[in-house]
Amino acid sequence: MLYLDLTLKLYGKKVYPKQSGAKPVRRPFKHVGVFPEQASNWGWIKKQVSGKSGARILNLFGYTGGATLASAKSGASVTHVDASKAAITWAKGNAKRSGLENRPIRWILDDAKTFMKREVRRSNHYEGIILDPPAFGRGAKGEVWKIERDLIPLLDLCFEVLSEKPALFLLSGYASGYSAISYKQNILYLKEKFGGEIESGELAIKESKSPRLLPAGIFARWSAP
């Protein structure tokens, strides 16, 4: 389990992800307000981005914006993409409540695939890409996202827009039908091309007074050498 020394303010309340378990903040619709199992990834993002001033980070399927805020707080320029207007408004509010509203964050309401095809055409590049795709979703104009059909082509587009000296790549997922091993294999290309390390495994939330872990999702992440 990785430790994190980053405090984010979400929904106006402090999140203390000392370990991967953050303090939940309840929302009125059965949502704790953040994805606390991602906390160890936020710490990892901070480590990869710190000292690389102006690193360009792309956060696809950004939702509540935890990874966007962790990147922005560490000095990156962030492009945050989500197909839901409500989710973008929510994430923007989180940036404001965290005192990060003046950081360089582009908020893009778009379908992830459509956006990525455009980025390839524009020859835009990023030092880091974070993506947390759902098993099934819809783009801003109703485009269908199906992970079993769309993940690999999307990863290929992601690899095309990585800069010559990338810093990080993080793929995570929930109920996707994939295993952590397959996620790792899906990004092996990065290690072959740039060296560095790939870690993979399960995302979990630790019970505060016991060693028990609540499994929540899977991840694979590549760090530059």
Ligand SMILES: C[S@@+](CC[C@H](N)C(=O)[O-])C[C@H]1O[C@@H](n2cnc3c(N)ncnc32)[C@H](O)[C@@H]1O
């Ligand atoms: C699993 S959540 C991501 C959670 C995020 N990691 C966080 O910490 O808040 C998936 C997000 O993908 C978005 N989404 C679904 N289909 C999409 C698509 N085709 N293009 C872009 N975003 C999409 C949803 O609106 C939702 O916000």
